[in-house]
Amino acid sequence: MASDLFEVESPDLALATGASLLRGFALAEAIGLLTDVTEVAARAPFRHLITPGGFRMSVAMTNCGAVGWVSDRSGYRYDRADPDTGRRWPPMPASFQRIATASVAAAGFSAYAPDVCLINRYAPGARLSLHQDRNELDDEAPIVSVSLGLPATFLFGGLKRSDRSSRVPLEHGDVVVWGGPARMRFHGVLPIAEGRHPEVGEQRINLTFRTAL
Ligand code: MD3
Ligand code: FE
Numbered sequence: 001m002a003s004d005l006f007e008v009e010s011p012d013l014a015l016a017t018g019a020s021l022l023r024g025f026a027l028a029e030a031i032g033l034l035t036d037v038t039e040v041a042a043r044a045p046f047r048h049l050i051t052p053g054g055f056r057m058s059v060a061m062t063n064c065g066a067v068g069w070v071s072d073r074s075g076y077r078y079d080r081a082d083p084d085t086g087r088r089w090p091p092m093p094a095s096f097q098r099i100a101t102a103s104v105a106a107a108g109f110s111a112y113a114p115d116v117c118l119i120n121r122y123a124p125g126a127r128l129s130l131h132q133d134r135n136e137l138d139d140e141a142p143i144v145s146v147s148l149g150l151p152a153t154f155l156f157g158g159l160k161r162s163d164r165s166s167r168v169p170l171e172h173g174d175v176v177v178w179g180g181p182a183r184m185r186f187h188g189v190l191p192i193a194e195g196r197h198p199e200v201g202e203q204r205i206n207l208t209f210r211t212a213l
Helices: 027-043 094-106
Strands: 013-016 019-022 060-065 068-072 075-079 116-122 128-131 143-149 152-156 166-170 175-178 187-189 204-210
Touching: 019 094, 027 060, 027 094, 027 116, 027 143, 027 204, 060 068, 068 116, 094 143, 094 175, 094 204
Parallel strands: none
Antiparallel strands: 013 019, 019 175, 060 116, 068 075, 116 204, 128 187, 143 175, 143 204, 152 166, 152 187
8 A cells, every 4th residue: 555655754753763752741631640659659659779780879769550660789670569668569540541541642652551650750960871771571662751840851872872862851741752763772861950840849750651571
């Protein structure tokens, strides 16, 4: 069929093949998402993980869903239990599921069933150094990222650590869907600048939805 010869255009800004930036896509849901972040954190508190190399991460993290991403001196892994409480991670709130599903649909991917949402909390000064997300068994499934609160400068690199990276500003309500060839690219977040967001305060919250199992 002739139409098969044409690539479908990304509905929003295409950062690179497989990555789409949906500016403000989560704005209308932001308050509900933040309420649910607080509820998750009441059961699985934010903590600063220790990297396998022995460094304390400046970003505080927690998880919800069937598994959670954790790190300690023995390595990085997805775990069904929260090592801090010994209990299962809280279930993924309905508001989280809705934004993840709507985002992948808007970016042109088919059905999506993330089994984990990693929640990152950045105070001013916190950063995430350049890394790849390679602990997920299903490396075909896209990752959805929702930014809330203080703005950030996202670093988007290549498939090798030494590849040049570009800088992408991410603001409250922005959603990025990373799939296909973008999925294994190096990425990170520059130190968050001081500031106060009217709804979120002196912090940035990032939700990343993954299919880990
Ligand atoms: C690009 N978090 O938790 S989300 C992470 O803003 C992480 O907190 C950042 O990187 C944050 O691992 C960025 C955006 C993101 C997530 C996964 C990606 C970008 C990605 C995987 C491949 C390429
Ligand atoms: Fe990452």
